[in-house]
Amino acid sequence: MSYSRLVVLFGIATSIVILAISTILYSRSSLSEQNSSKLETFGGHTPGYPILTTTGDVIDPMNSVINPKNAVVDPMKYLREFNYGRVSTSPNGTVIRDFTLIASDQHTKEVSPGVFYNVWTFNGTIPGPTIRATEGDLVRITLINEGTKFHSIHFHGIHPAEMDGVFEGIAPGGKFTYEFTAEPFGLFLYHCHMQPLEEHIGHGLYGVYIVDPKQGRPPADEMVMLMNGYDTDFDSENNFYTVNGIPFYYMHHPIQIEKNRLIRIYLVNMLEFDPLNNFHLHANLFNFYKTGTKLIPDEYTDIVSMNQGERGILEFSYKYPGKYMFHAHKTEFAEKGWVGLFLVKDYKNESVNQSLNVTSIANNTSYSKNNFSNLTNIVPTGGYK
Numbered sequence: 001m002s003y004s005r006l007v008v009l010f011g012i013a014t015s016i017v018i019l020a021i022s023t024i025l026y027s028r029s030s031l032s033e034q035n036s037s038k039l040e041t042f043g044g045h046t047p048g049y050p051i052l053t054t055t056g057d058v059i060d061p062m063n064s065v066i067n068p069k070n071a072v073v074d075p076m077k078y079l080r081e082f083n084y085g086r087v088s089t090s091p092n093g094t095v096i097r098d099f100t101l102i103a104s105d106q107h108t109k110e111v112s113p114g115v116f117y118n119v120w121t122f123n124g125t126i127p128g129p130t131i132r133a134t135e136g137d138l139v140r141i142t143l144i145n146e147g148t149k150f151h152s153i154h155f156h157g158i159h160p161a162e163m164d165g166v167f168e169g170i171a172p173g174g175k176f177t178y179e180f181t182a183e184p185f186g187l188f189l190y191h192c193h194m195q196p197l198e199e200h201i202g203h204g205l206y207g208v209y210i211v212d213p214k215q216g217r218p219p220a221d222e223m224v225m226l227m228n229g230y231d232t233d234f235d236s237e238n239n240f241y242t243v244n245g246i247p248f249y250y251m252h253h254p255i256q257i258e259k260n261r262l263i264r265i266y267l268v269n270m271l272e273f274d275p276l277n278n279f280h281l282h283a284n285l286f287n288f289y290k291t292g293t294k295l296i297p298d299e300y301t302d303i304v305s306m307n308q309g310e311r312g313i314l315e316f317s318y319k320y321p322g323k324y325m326f327h328a329h330k331t332e333f334a335e336k337g338w339v340g341l342f343l344v345k346d347y348k349n350e351s352v353n354q355s356l357n358v359t360s361i362a363n364n365t366s367y368s369k370n371n372f373s374n375l376t377n378i379v380p381t382g383g384y385k
């Protein structure tokens with residue numbers, strides 16, 4: 001190869017390299033110009049965690065609040081709402097409690113800010129209403145199927161085979177009354193048991209069923225917490241995790257409780273797809289009554305893990321006012337929505353609340369007076385016709 005040819009080839013190669021470098025530099029600078037106009041930040045809710053930046057649209061459930069009109073449930077209402085049914089007494093003196101549950105599967109509701117999902121519900125909400133009776137009561141639940149698929153209700157607890165809700169599906173437009181004695185006392189759940197079970201449970205057909213002991217439990221500020229998730233892209237993995245139906249809800253709306261008052265949580269794990277879930281309480285410990293079937297606690301701890309369908313009763317009180325987190329100690333679940341706050345208030349010393357800046361948070365939920373002294377206080381099941 002002649003010297004002149006080498007010079008020409010070298011010249012061409014050099015030009016290509018210069019052209020490539022300038023193209024990269026140009027595209028980078030124009031990209032950063034675009035970025036600077038659209039760059040958004042999100043996250044940073046937990047001190048020490050990075051604040052992420054992106055040029056994409058961000059639906060940040062930490063900083064957006066769900067529109068109550070479209071929401072699949074009102075978590076603050078659900079928290080302390082116990083349904084005792086329509087009460088009557090049989091000639092032999094047995095208390096009869098009648099409930100109505102309406103199954104549907106064709107509605108779309110908001111399960112996280114900006115995320116709409118085809119929800120399958122009992123009485124229009126996920127979770128369905130909490131059903132409560134006392135051991136020995138006769139419980140009658142009429143299921144009306146207003147959906148487009150077969151559904152059923154399978155209650156946990158002791159009852160005859162034909163009341164188990166497994167082999168007999170209720171057809172669309174159909175109706176069936178499940179009838180059994182509430183036994184034993186404890187914390188149970190109910191859910192649809194039609195195949196494919198994963199689909200019927202994954203879409204939201206479940207709720208909590210409490211059977212109180214005859215002698216009752218000590219008075220307390222009682223609440224229900226049901227842990228669930230939503231697989232909104234249908235890959236058999238959850239995209240959102242919640243306690244009481246909406247991710248991060250109790251971060252925006254802390255649950256107000258009173259200093260030194262006994263708190264009792266009926267905690268149920270309905271999470272589909274993931275094998276394990278758990279609950280961790282900050283700056284405190286609780287007595288844990290596994291399945292709620294004994295009056296003596298099984299454990300004194302700050303964390304409890306549960307498989308799907310497992311449940312238990314937690315009892316505790318806070319010594320100091322302030323804000324305290326509770327969440328799944330499985331970090332992924334917490335960061336995808338299963339996290340909330342208790343706001344402990346010192347009602348006898350309002351200046352303490354003010355110094356903690358805890359009075360300004362919007363939460364006018366008054367304490368539930370639900371305890372055993374007012375079992376006759378009937379709350380109808382939502383959606384009852």
Ligand SMILES: [Cu+2]
Nearest residue numbers: 151192194200
């Ligand atoms: Cu079903």
